[in-house]
Amino acid sequence: MRGASIHLDHVGISFGDAHIVSNINLEIRPGEFVCLLGPSGCGKSTLLNAIAGFLPVTGRIEVQGAQVKGPGLDRGVVFQSSEVLFPWLSIRENVEYGLRLRGVAAAARREKAARYLAMVGLSHAGEKFPAQLSGGMRQRAQIARVLINEPSVVLMDEPFGALDAQTREVLQHELDRIWRETGCTIVFVTHDIWEALLLADRVVVMTAGPRAAIKTIETIDLPHPRDAASPECLALYRRLRDDIGAEVTRALQQQGLAREETPA
Template sequence: MMTKALKTDRPPPGSVPAKNGHGAAVLVDGVDIRFGSFHAVRNISLDIAAGEFLCLLGPSGCGKSTLLSALAGFVRPHQGSLTVDGAQVGGPDPDLGMVFQSSEALFDWMTVRQNVTFGPRMRGASRAEQTKLADEYLGLVGLRHCADRFPSQLSGGMRQRVQIARVLANQPRVVLMDEPFGALDAQTRQVMQEEMARIWQTSGCTVVFVTHDIDEAILLGDRVAVMTAGPAAAIKSVYPIDLPRPRDESDPAALELRRALRDDIGEEVRKSLRDQGLDPQSASRPDLQEER
Protein backbone atom coordinates (compact mmCIF):
# COMPACT_ATOMS: atom_id res chain seq x y z
CA MET A 1 0.00 0.00 0.00
CA MET A 2 1.41 3.33 -1.05
CA THR A 3 2.33 5.82 1.68
CA LYS A 4 0.33 9.02 1.22
CA ALA A 5 0.91 12.57 2.39
CA LEU A 6 -1.15 13.45 5.43
CA LYS A 7 -3.55 16.39 5.33
CA THR A 8 -2.81 17.06 9.00
CA ASP A 9 0.63 17.92 10.40
CA ARG A 10 0.18 15.95 13.61
CA PRO A 11 1.88 12.53 13.64
CA PRO A 12 -0.46 9.56 13.91
CA PRO A 13 -0.65 7.84 17.33
CA GLY A 14 2.22 5.44 17.90
CA SER A 15 4.37 6.84 15.07
CA VAL A 16 6.84 8.48 17.47
CA PRO A 17 8.98 6.13 19.59
CA ALA A 18 8.47 6.31 23.36
CA LYS A 19 11.53 7.88 24.95
CA ASN A 20 12.48 9.51 28.22
CA GLY A 21 10.25 12.60 27.78
CA HIS A 22 13.15 15.05 27.45
CA GLY A 23 11.99 16.42 24.08
CA ALA A 24 9.63 19.38 23.71
CA ALA A 25 6.65 19.86 21.42
CA VAL A 26 7.16 22.48 18.70
CA LEU A 27 4.36 24.43 17.04
CA VAL A 28 4.93 26.43 13.86
CA ASP A 29 1.74 28.39 13.26
CA GLY A 30 1.18 30.40 10.07
CA VAL A 31 4.79 31.58 9.81
CA ASP A 32 5.80 34.04 7.08
CA ILE A 33 9.42 35.16 6.79
CA ARG A 34 10.50 38.13 4.67
CA PHE A 35 13.81 39.87 4.10
CA GLY A 36 12.85 43.29 2.77
CA SER A 37 10.87 42.69 -0.42
CA PHE A 38 11.97 39.03 -0.61
CA HIS A 39 9.32 36.60 0.63
CA ALA A 40 11.25 33.55 1.86
CA VAL A 41 8.53 31.29 3.30
CA ARG A 42 4.75 31.71 3.55
CA ASN A 43 2.09 30.44 5.90
CA ILE A 44 4.13 27.51 7.27
CA SER A 45 2.35 25.42 9.90
CA LEU A 46 3.78 22.29 11.51
CA ASP A 47 2.83 20.50 14.70
CA ILE A 48 5.89 18.55 15.90
CA ALA A 49 5.42 16.10 18.76
CA ALA A 50 7.77 15.92 21.73
CA GLY A 51 10.53 13.43 20.92
CA GLU A 52 9.70 13.34 17.21
CA PHE A 53 12.33 13.28 14.44
CA LEU A 54 11.02 15.52 11.65
CA CYS A 55 12.93 15.90 8.39
CA LEU A 56 12.51 18.98 6.16
CA LEU A 57 13.07 18.14 2.51
CA GLY A 58 12.84 20.28 -0.61
CA PRO A 59 14.63 21.90 -3.56
CA SER A 60 17.64 24.14 -3.02
CA GLY A 61 16.65 27.65 -2.01
CA CYS A 62 13.20 26.71 -0.74
CA GLY A 63 13.75 28.18 2.72
CA LYS A 64 14.46 25.05 4.79
CA SER A 65 17.47 26.63 6.52
CA THR A 66 15.60 29.93 6.92
CA LEU A 67 12.77 28.15 8.75
CA LEU A 68 15.31 26.33 10.93
CA SER A 69 17.01 29.63 11.78
CA ALA A 70 13.65 31.05 12.83
CA LEU A 71 13.09 28.04 15.08
CA ALA A 72 16.52 28.65 16.61
CA GLY A 73 15.59 32.26 17.35
CA PHE A 74 18.11 33.73 14.87
CA VAL A 75 15.44 35.06 12.48
CA ARG A 76 12.21 36.77 13.49
CA PRO A 77 9.09 35.87 11.47
CA HIS A 78 7.20 38.63 9.69
CA GLN A 79 3.97 37.04 10.96
CA GLY A 80 2.85 33.85 12.68
CA SER A 81 4.27 32.23 15.79
CA LEU A 82 6.86 29.65 16.86
CA THR A 83 6.42 28.00 20.24
CA VAL A 84 8.24 25.30 22.20
CA ASP A 85 5.99 23.62 24.78
CA GLY A 86 3.76 26.66 24.55
CA ALA A 87 6.53 29.24 25.15
CA GLN A 88 7.15 31.74 22.37
CA VAL A 89 10.54 31.56 20.62
CA GLY A 90 11.91 35.07 21.08
CA GLY A 91 15.59 34.48 20.44
CA PRO A 92 18.38 31.93 20.95
CA ASP A 93 17.68 29.69 23.94
CA PRO A 94 19.57 26.82 25.67
CA ASP A 95 16.51 24.64 25.04
CA LEU A 96 17.16 25.01 21.29
CA GLY A 97 20.43 23.47 20.12
CA MET A 98 21.72 24.13 16.59
CA VAL A 99 24.05 21.78 14.69
CA PHE A 100 25.46 23.42 11.58
CA GLN A 101 26.57 21.79 8.33
CA SER A 102 30.17 22.87 8.77
CA SER A 103 32.33 21.69 11.64
CA GLU A 104 34.06 25.10 11.45
CA ALA A 105 31.57 26.07 14.16
CA LEU A 106 33.96 24.35 16.60
CA PHE A 107 36.63 26.41 18.37
CA ASP A 108 39.94 25.28 16.88
CA TRP A 109 41.99 26.61 19.81
CA MET A 110 40.06 24.49 22.33
CA THR A 111 40.35 20.78 22.93
CA VAL A 112 37.42 18.50 22.22
CA ARG A 113 36.55 18.45 25.93
CA GLN A 114 36.71 22.26 26.15
CA ASN A 115 34.47 22.58 23.10
CA VAL A 116 31.87 20.23 24.56
CA THR A 117 31.83 21.96 27.96
CA PHE A 118 31.83 25.50 26.57
CA GLY A 119 28.08 26.04 27.10
CA PRO A 120 27.91 24.59 30.62
CA ARG A 121 31.06 26.53 31.54
CA MET A 122 29.45 29.80 30.37
CA ARG A 123 26.45 28.99 32.55
CA GLY A 124 28.71 28.60 35.59
CA ALA A 125 28.75 24.80 35.86
CA SER A 126 31.30 23.41 38.32
CA ARG A 127 34.40 21.56 37.10
CA ALA A 128 32.93 18.31 38.35
CA GLU A 129 29.70 18.90 36.39
CA GLN A 130 31.66 19.87 33.28
CA THR A 131 33.71 16.67 33.50
CA LYS A 132 30.57 14.60 33.97
CA LEU A 133 28.85 16.20 30.96
CA ALA A 134 31.93 15.83 28.74
CA ASP A 135 32.32 12.16 29.65
CA GLU A 136 28.60 11.49 29.14
CA TYR A 137 28.18 13.13 25.75
CA LEU A 138 31.58 12.27 24.31
CA GLY A 139 30.79 8.72 25.33
CA LEU A 140 27.42 8.97 23.60
CA VAL A 141 29.07 9.97 20.30
CA GLY A 142 31.95 7.51 20.77
CA LEU A 143 34.73 10.06 21.20
CA ARG A 144 35.70 9.93 24.86
CA HIS A 145 39.18 8.78 23.81
CA CYS A 146 39.60 12.02 21.82
CA ALA A 147 38.78 14.41 24.68
CA ASP A 148 42.25 16.00 24.80
CA ARG A 149 42.72 16.35 21.05
CA PHE A 150 42.07 19.50 19.02
CA PRO A 151 39.50 19.63 16.20
CA SER A 152 42.25 19.86 13.58
CA GLN A 153 43.46 16.41 14.69
CA LEU A 154 40.09 14.79 13.89
CA SER A 155 38.40 13.61 10.70
CA GLY A 156 35.36 15.44 9.30
CA GLY A 157 32.95 12.86 10.70
CA MET A 158 34.58 13.00 14.13
CA ARG A 159 34.36 16.80 14.17
CA GLN A 160 30.66 16.61 13.39
CA ARG A 161 30.21 14.20 16.28
CA VAL A 162 31.99 16.69 18.55
CA GLN A 163 29.60 19.39 17.37
CA ILE A 164 26.62 17.14 18.19
CA ALA A 165 28.11 16.37 21.62
CA ARG A 166 28.64 20.10 22.27
CA VAL A 167 25.00 20.81 21.49
CA LEU A 168 23.72 17.88 23.59
CA ALA A 169 25.91 18.92 26.55
CA ASN A 170 23.64 21.98 26.87
CA GLN A 171 20.82 19.46 27.34
CA PRO A 172 18.46 21.12 24.84
CA ARG A 173 14.93 19.85 24.44
CA VAL A 174 14.96 20.53 20.68
CA VAL A 175 17.93 19.87 18.39
CA LEU A 176 17.93 21.71 15.05
CA MET A 177 20.23 20.23 12.41
CA ASP A 178 21.04 22.05 9.16
CA GLU A 179 22.37 19.43 6.71
CA PRO A 180 24.94 18.30 9.29
CA PHE A 181 26.33 15.49 7.11
CA GLY A 182 26.18 17.26 3.74
CA ALA A 183 29.92 17.89 3.50
CA LEU A 184 30.97 14.34 4.42
CA ASP A 185 32.03 11.57 2.05
CA ALA A 186 29.46 8.86 1.32
CA GLN A 187 30.86 6.22 3.69
CA THR A 188 31.28 8.64 6.62
CA ARG A 189 27.83 10.05 5.95
CA GLN A 190 26.27 6.59 6.21
CA VAL A 191 28.03 5.94 9.52
CA MET A 192 26.91 9.32 10.86
CA GLN A 193 23.30 8.67 9.85
CA GLU A 194 23.32 5.40 11.79
CA GLU A 195 24.95 7.14 14.75
CA MET A 196 22.41 9.96 14.64
CA ALA A 197 19.51 7.51 14.84
CA ARG A 198 21.10 5.90 17.91
CA ILE A 199 21.91 9.25 19.57
CA TRP A 200 18.38 10.55 19.03
CA GLN A 201 16.79 7.44 20.50
CA THR A 202 19.12 7.62 23.50
CA SER A 203 18.79 11.35 24.19
CA GLY A 204 15.01 11.65 23.71
CA CYS A 205 15.32 15.10 22.12
CA THR A 206 12.95 16.45 19.52
CA VAL A 207 14.90 16.78 16.26
CA VAL A 208 14.18 18.97 13.24
CA PHE A 209 16.58 17.90 10.49
CA VAL A 210 17.12 19.75 7.20
CA THR A 211 18.38 17.61 4.32
CA HIS A 212 18.45 17.41 0.50
CA ASP A 213 18.87 13.64 0.66
CA ILE A 214 15.68 11.59 0.28
CA ASP A 215 17.32 8.38 1.50
CA GLU A 216 18.65 10.18 4.59
CA ALA A 217 15.17 11.49 5.39
CA ILE A 218 13.64 8.00 5.09
CA LEU A 219 16.39 6.47 7.21
CA LEU A 220 16.06 8.99 10.05
CA GLY A 221 12.63 10.58 10.13
CA ASP A 222 9.34 9.82 11.86
CA ARG A 223 7.85 12.15 9.26
CA VAL A 224 9.10 14.05 6.23
CA ALA A 225 7.75 17.52 5.43
CA VAL A 226 8.30 18.47 1.78
CA MET A 227 8.56 22.17 0.94
CA THR A 228 7.65 23.82 -2.33
CA ALA A 229 10.19 25.67 -4.43
CA GLY A 230 10.93 29.23 -3.33
CA PRO A 231 10.45 32.10 -3.13
CA ALA A 232 7.43 32.19 -0.82
CA ALA A 233 7.89 28.48 -0.14
CA ALA A 234 5.22 26.55 1.73
CA ILE A 235 4.66 23.03 2.99
CA LYS A 236 3.66 20.90 -0.01
CA SER A 237 3.04 17.58 1.75
CA VAL A 238 3.81 15.63 4.91
CA TYR A 239 4.62 11.90 4.84
CA PRO A 240 4.59 9.62 7.89
CA ILE A 241 7.34 6.97 7.86
CA ASP A 242 5.79 3.91 9.40
CA LEU A 243 8.81 1.63 9.02
CA PRO A 244 10.56 -0.38 11.77
CA ARG A 245 13.99 0.74 12.99
CA PRO A 246 16.74 0.12 12.06
CA ARG A 247 15.49 0.76 8.54
CA ASP A 248 16.12 -1.32 5.46
CA GLU A 249 16.45 0.77 2.28
CA SER A 250 15.42 -2.26 0.20
CA ASP A 251 12.08 -2.61 2.03
CA PRO A 252 9.33 -2.31 -0.63
CA ALA A 253 7.53 0.29 1.51
CA ALA A 254 10.74 2.37 1.71
CA LEU A 255 11.20 2.16 -2.07
CA GLU A 256 7.59 3.24 -2.65
CA LEU A 257 7.99 6.17 -0.27
CA ARG A 258 11.22 7.15 -2.01
CA ARG A 259 9.44 7.24 -5.38
CA ALA A 260 6.64 9.39 -3.95
CA LEU A 261 9.12 11.86 -2.44
CA ARG A 262 11.15 12.00 -5.67
CA ASP A 263 7.98 12.77 -7.63
CA ASP A 264 6.97 15.51 -5.19
CA ILE A 265 10.39 17.19 -5.21
CA GLY A 266 10.88 16.67 -8.95
CA GLU A 267 7.63 18.52 -9.59
CA GLU A 268 8.90 21.46 -7.54
CA VAL A 269 12.30 21.48 -9.28
CA ARG A 270 10.62 21.55 -12.70
CA LYS A 271 8.33 24.38 -11.59
CA SER A 272 11.34 26.36 -10.34
CA LEU A 273 13.13 25.89 -13.66
CA ARG A 274 10.08 27.00 -15.63
CA ASP A 275 9.76 30.09 -13.45
CA GLN A 276 13.38 30.91 -14.32
CA GLY A 277 12.73 30.41 -18.03
CA LEU A 278 14.89 27.27 -18.14
CA ASP A 279 14.29 23.84 -19.66
CA PRO A 280 12.52 21.64 -17.09
CA GLN A 281 13.27 18.39 -18.94
CA SER A 282 16.65 17.95 -17.22
CA ALA A 283 14.85 17.88 -13.86
CA SER A 284 13.32 14.54 -14.76
CA ARG A 285 16.73 13.00 -14.15
CA PRO A 286 16.79 11.38 -10.67
CA ASP A 287 20.19 12.83 -9.86
CA LEU A 288 18.85 16.35 -10.30
CA GLN A 289 15.77 15.74 -8.21
CA GLU A 290 18.00 15.11 -5.21
CA GLU A 291 20.20 18.19 -5.25
CA ARG A 292 23.22 17.86 -3.01
Protein backbone atom coordinates in the same frame (compact mmCIF):
# COMPACT_ATOMS: atom_id res chain seq x y z
CA MET B 1 16.46 15.10 28.34
CA ARG B 2 12.85 15.18 27.15
CA GLY B 3 11.57 16.30 23.76
CA ALA B 4 9.37 19.38 23.40
CA SER B 5 6.49 20.11 21.06
CA ILE B 6 6.89 22.71 18.29
CA HIS B 7 3.96 24.68 16.90
CA LEU B 8 4.16 26.87 13.78
CA ASP B 9 1.08 28.97 13.13
CA HIS B 10 0.82 30.88 9.81
CA VAL B 11 4.57 31.54 9.85
CA GLY B 12 6.04 33.80 7.19
CA ILE B 13 9.66 34.96 6.77
CA SER B 14 10.82 37.83 4.56
CA PHE B 15 14.04 39.69 3.92
CA GLY B 16 12.94 43.11 2.74
CA ASP B 17 10.77 42.55 -0.34
CA ALA B 18 11.92 38.93 -0.71
CA HIS B 19 9.29 36.57 0.71
CA ILE B 20 11.08 33.33 1.59
CA VAL B 21 8.35 31.20 3.20
CA SER B 22 4.66 31.90 3.62
CA ASN B 23 1.80 30.53 5.71
CA ILE B 24 3.66 27.61 7.29
CA ASN B 25 1.47 25.60 9.67
CA LEU B 26 3.07 22.61 11.36
CA GLU B 27 2.71 20.63 14.58
CA ILE B 28 5.70 18.59 15.76
CA ARG B 29 5.14 16.21 18.65
CA PRO B 30 7.50 15.86 21.65
CA GLY B 31 10.33 13.47 20.80
CA GLU B 32 9.48 13.35 17.09
CA PHE B 33 12.13 13.29 14.34
CA VAL B 34 11.00 15.51 11.43
CA CYS B 35 12.94 16.08 8.21
CA LEU B 36 12.48 19.17 6.05
CA LEU B 37 12.97 18.28 2.39
CA GLY B 38 12.68 20.36 -0.76
CA PRO B 39 14.47 22.02 -3.68
CA SER B 40 17.44 24.32 -3.10
CA GLY B 41 16.41 27.80 -2.06
CA CYS B 42 12.97 26.83 -0.77
CA GLY B 43 13.66 28.14 2.74
CA LYS B 44 14.37 24.95 4.72
CA SER B 45 17.37 26.41 6.55
CA THR B 46 15.60 29.75 6.94
CA LEU B 47 12.70 28.00 8.67
CA LEU B 48 15.13 26.10 10.92
CA ASN B 49 16.84 29.37 11.88
CA ALA B 50 13.47 30.88 12.74
CA ILE B 51 12.68 27.97 15.09
CA ALA B 52 16.11 28.53 16.65
CA GLY B 53 15.12 32.15 17.30
CA PHE B 54 17.70 33.67 14.96
CA LEU B 55 15.15 35.31 12.63
CA PRO B 56 11.96 37.34 13.13
CA VAL B 57 8.74 35.94 11.67
CA THR B 58 5.17 36.86 11.04
CA GLY B 59 2.73 34.48 12.65
CA ARG B 60 3.84 32.53 15.71
CA ILE B 61 6.35 29.83 16.65
CA GLU B 62 5.99 28.06 20.00
CA VAL B 63 8.17 25.48 21.72
CA GLN B 64 6.34 23.57 24.45
CA GLY B 65 3.68 26.29 24.48
CA ALA B 66 6.08 29.24 24.92
CA GLN B 67 6.49 31.72 22.07
CA VAL B 68 9.94 31.81 20.47
CA LYS B 69 11.30 35.34 20.80
CA GLY B 70 15.01 34.59 20.40
CA PRO B 71 17.62 31.85 20.95
CA GLY B 72 17.29 29.72 24.09
CA LEU B 73 18.89 26.82 25.91
CA ASP B 74 15.84 24.69 25.10
CA ARG B 75 17.00 24.61 21.45
CA GLY B 76 20.40 23.45 20.23
CA VAL B 77 21.67 23.90 16.67
CA VAL B 78 24.03 21.57 14.79
CA PHE B 79 25.38 23.31 11.69
CA GLN B 80 26.52 21.81 8.41
CA SER B 81 30.13 22.86 8.87
CA SER B 82 32.29 21.54 11.68
CA GLU B 83 34.30 24.77 11.41
CA VAL B 84 32.09 26.14 14.20
CA LEU B 85 34.33 24.25 16.66
CA PHE B 86 36.94 26.53 18.24
CA PRO B 87 40.30 25.38 16.82
CA TRP B 88 42.27 26.63 19.86
CA LEU B 89 40.26 24.47 22.29
CA SER B 90 40.52 20.72 22.73
CA ILE B 91 37.51 18.60 21.81
CA ARG B 92 36.64 18.22 25.49
CA GLU B 93 36.91 21.99 26.02
CA ASN B 94 34.71 22.57 22.95
CA VAL B 95 32.08 20.21 24.32
CA GLU B 96 32.24 21.85 27.77
CA TYR B 97 32.03 25.38 26.37
CA GLY B 98 28.32 26.00 26.96
CA LEU B 99 28.53 24.74 30.54
CA ARG B 100 31.57 26.94 31.14
CA LEU B 101 29.66 30.04 29.98
CA ARG B 102 26.91 29.15 32.45
CA GLY B 103 29.37 28.95 35.34
CA VAL B 104 29.25 25.17 35.88
CA ALA B 105 32.15 24.00 38.05
CA ALA B 106 35.13 22.42 36.27
CA ALA B 107 34.71 18.96 37.84
CA ALA B 108 31.02 18.81 36.89
CA ARG B 109 31.85 19.99 33.36
CA ARG B 110 34.44 17.26 32.96
CA GLU B 111 32.13 14.55 34.22
CA LYS B 112 29.31 15.59 31.92
CA ALA B 113 31.64 16.03 28.92
CA ALA B 114 32.95 12.49 29.45
CA ARG B 115 29.39 11.16 29.31
CA TYR B 116 28.51 12.92 26.07
CA LEU B 117 31.84 12.21 24.40
CA ALA B 118 31.20 8.53 25.15
CA MET B 119 27.71 8.85 23.67
CA VAL B 120 29.14 10.02 20.32
CA GLY B 121 32.09 7.60 20.40
CA LEU B 122 34.83 10.16 21.10
CA SER B 123 36.04 9.16 24.58
CA HIS B 124 39.51 8.63 23.14
CA ALA B 125 39.69 12.05 21.46
CA GLY B 126 38.82 14.49 24.24
CA GLU B 127 42.32 16.03 24.48
CA LYS B 128 42.86 16.28 20.74
CA PHE B 129 42.22 19.48 18.77
CA PRO B 130 39.70 19.81 15.91
CA ALA B 131 42.44 19.89 13.26
CA GLN B 132 43.61 16.45 14.43
CA LEU B 133 40.21 14.82 13.73
CA SER B 134 38.41 13.74 10.58
CA GLY B 135 35.35 15.62 9.37
CA GLY B 136 33.03 12.94 10.70
CA MET B 137 34.65 13.03 14.14
CA ARG B 138 34.38 16.82 14.25
CA GLN B 139 30.66 16.54 13.49
CA ARG B 140 30.30 14.06 16.34
CA ALA B 141 32.03 16.58 18.60
CA GLN B 142 29.62 19.29 17.45
CA ILE B 143 26.65 17.03 18.27
CA ALA B 144 28.11 16.36 21.74
CA ARG B 145 28.59 20.11 22.29
CA VAL B 146 24.89 20.62 21.61
CA LEU B 147 23.63 17.61 23.59
CA ILE B 148 25.61 18.44 26.73
CA ASN B 149 23.29 21.42 27.29
CA GLU B 150 20.37 18.95 27.26
CA PRO B 151 18.08 20.89 24.90
CA SER B 152 14.56 19.58 24.41
CA VAL B 153 14.83 20.43 20.68
CA VAL B 154 17.84 19.77 18.42
CA LEU B 155 17.87 21.62 15.08
CA MET B 156 20.21 20.15 12.44
CA ASP B 157 21.04 21.96 9.20
CA GLU B 158 22.40 19.34 6.76
CA PRO B 159 24.96 18.23 9.36
CA PHE B 160 26.32 15.40 7.18
CA GLY B 161 26.17 17.19 3.82
CA ALA B 162 29.94 17.73 3.51
CA LEU B 163 30.94 14.17 4.45
CA ASP B 164 31.83 11.23 2.22
CA ALA B 165 29.14 8.61 1.65
CA GLN B 166 30.61 5.99 4.01
CA THR B 167 31.08 8.41 6.92
CA ARG B 168 27.65 9.87 6.32
CA GLU B 169 26.02 6.43 6.56
CA VAL B 170 27.82 5.68 9.83
CA LEU B 171 26.74 9.00 11.36
CA GLN B 172 23.14 8.53 10.22
CA HIS B 173 22.99 5.28 12.19
CA GLU B 174 24.73 6.94 15.16
CA LEU B 175 22.25 9.82 15.13
CA ASP B 176 19.33 7.40 15.02
CA ARG B 177 20.75 5.68 18.12
CA ILE B 178 21.43 8.96 19.97
CA TRP B 179 17.94 10.28 19.21
CA ARG B 180 16.29 7.16 20.61
CA GLU B 181 18.62 7.27 23.64
CA THR B 182 17.98 10.93 24.52
CA GLY B 183 14.31 11.33 23.55
CA CYS B 184 14.83 14.88 22.23
CA THR B 185 12.80 16.37 19.39
CA ILE B 186 14.84 16.69 16.18
CA VAL B 187 14.16 18.91 13.16
CA PHE B 188 16.60 17.96 10.40
CA VAL B 189 17.18 19.75 7.08
CA THR B 190 18.39 17.60 4.20
CA HIS B 191 18.44 17.39 0.40
CA ASP B 192 18.84 13.61 0.55
CA ILE B 193 15.61 11.60 0.24
CA TRP B 194 17.26 8.39 1.45
CA GLU B 195 18.62 10.19 4.53
CA ALA B 196 15.12 11.43 5.37
CA LEU B 197 13.66 7.94 4.92
CA LEU B 198 16.26 6.32 7.16
CA LEU B 199 15.86 8.83 10.01
CA ALA B 200 12.48 10.57 10.11
CA ASP B 201 9.12 9.87 11.69
CA ARG B 202 7.68 12.36 9.20
CA VAL B 203 9.05 14.10 6.11
CA VAL B 204 7.82 17.62 5.35
CA VAL B 205 8.17 18.40 1.62
CA MET B 206 8.33 22.12 0.81
CA THR B 207 7.38 23.83 -2.43
CA ALA B 208 9.79 25.87 -4.53
CA GLY B 209 10.20 29.50 -3.51
CA PRO B 210 9.56 32.34 -3.41
CA ARG B 211 6.79 32.18 -0.79
CA ALA B 212 7.57 28.52 -0.22
CA ALA B 213 4.95 26.53 1.65
CA ILE B 214 4.40 22.96 2.80
CA LYS B 215 3.42 20.75 -0.12
CA THR B 216 3.01 17.34 1.53
CA ILE B 217 3.78 15.60 4.82
CA GLU B 218 4.73 11.93 4.58
CA THR B 219 4.58 9.67 7.64
CA ILE B 220 7.36 7.06 7.71
CA ASP B 221 5.75 4.30 9.76
CA LEU B 222 8.62 1.81 9.57
CA PRO B 223 10.67 0.27 12.41
CA HIS B 224 14.27 1.33 13.14
CA PRO B 225 16.86 0.54 11.91
CA ARG B 226 15.42 0.78 8.41
CA ASP B 227 16.28 -1.17 5.29
CA ALA B 228 16.55 1.15 2.28
CA ALA B 229 16.05 -1.82 -0.05
CA SER B 230 12.69 -2.82 1.44
CA PRO B 231 9.61 -2.50 -0.82
CA GLU B 232 8.07 -0.01 1.64
CA CYS B 233 11.13 2.27 1.54
CA LEU B 234 11.35 2.07 -2.23
CA ALA B 235 7.68 3.04 -2.61
CA LEU B 236 8.12 6.00 -0.26
CA TYR B 237 11.28 7.04 -2.10
CA ARG B 238 9.46 7.15 -5.44
CA ARG B 239 6.62 9.20 -3.97
CA LEU B 240 8.97 11.73 -2.39
CA ARG B 241 11.15 11.85 -5.51
CA ASP B 242 8.13 12.71 -7.64
CA ASP B 243 6.94 15.39 -5.19
CA ILE B 244 10.34 17.07 -5.02
CA GLY B 245 11.07 16.59 -8.73
CA ALA B 246 7.96 18.57 -9.64
CA GLU B 247 9.10 21.43 -7.37
CA VAL B 248 12.65 21.38 -8.74
CA THR B 249 11.25 21.62 -12.28
CA ARG B 250 9.03 24.53 -11.24
CA ALA B 251 11.99 26.32 -9.66
CA LEU B 252 14.06 25.88 -12.83
CA GLN B 253 11.18 27.17 -14.97
CA GLN B 254 10.99 30.28 -12.81
CA GLN B 255 14.68 30.83 -13.51
CA GLY B 256 14.22 30.23 -17.25
CA LEU B 257 16.33 27.07 -17.10
CA ALA B 258 13.62 24.55 -18.03
CA ARG B 259 10.92 24.60 -20.69
CA GLU B 260 7.26 24.54 -19.78
CA GLU B 261 5.64 21.22 -20.67
CA THR B 262 3.19 21.50 -23.56
CA PRO B 263 -0.09 19.65 -22.95
CA ALA B 264 -0.65 16.74 -25.33
